[in-house]
């Protein structure tokens with residue numbers, strides 16, 4: 203998504219500085235293929251250091267598989283070219299009540315341990331002059347999730363993007379997620395989960411609206 207001058211937008215320039223994912227200014231100067239080749243070499247070094255035999259036919263392709271997974275799947279939301287184009291439609295039907303998109307699949311990666319964060323996002327808004335194509339809500343969640351993340355920043359990035367794209371402050375975001383860094387290592391707690399929320403506009407000021415949102419997502 204290059205701008206009119208043919209330049210790639212700076213990463214996260216649509217967000218306030220405090221909400222941007224920390225990225226260097228040269229983050230996207232190298233091609234995807236160059237990144238995959240370099241990461242593949244680094245991952246091969248990790249495997250060698252662990253003592254694994256890379257001539258084994260099952261392990262031989264792993265460094266490149268991991269590198270492709272990082273660049274093209276797990277972390278594709280770092281690259282501004284993958285930011286979804288949020289299509290709006292004129293609100294001809296005058297629908298101004300709560301719209302909730304619940305149970306959006308969320309797959310992210312803990313930026314402290316590089317292991318998965320798995321959960322659900324629930325988003326809602328009050329349509330004003332425009333309504334949004336529903337799938338774009340899922341796409342916004344996925345774009346910001348597919349990065350090294352902490353759940354708090356992810357929640358606020360989604361909220362900020364939706365407010366800007368939908369042209370309204372009346373937005374709610376709630377994320378419930380399991381952190382594999384908590385479940386599979388460290389405290390090894392497999393029953394706890396983490397809930398974060400961001401309420402803006404009328405969701406912040408109107409408790410009944412907030413309760414209705416929570417009721418609709420089964421909370």
Ligand SMILES: Nc1nc2c(ncn2[C@@H]2O[C@H](COP(=O)(O)OP(=O)(O)OP(=O)(O)O)[C@@H](O)[C@H]2O)c(=O)[nH]1
Nearest residue numbers: 312313314315351352353354381383384387388389
């Ligand atoms: N606030 C927040 N913390 C997170 C998130 N994901 C992981 N963490 C925490 O990040 C912290 C990193 O703390 P450290 O003490 O540096 O790391 P650690 O020694 O691996 O910590 P333990 O997990 O307690 O073993 C841990 O407490 C993690 O649970 C997140 O999304 N938000």
Ligand SMILES: [Zn+2]
Nearest residue numbers: 312314315383
């Ligand atoms: Zn972690």
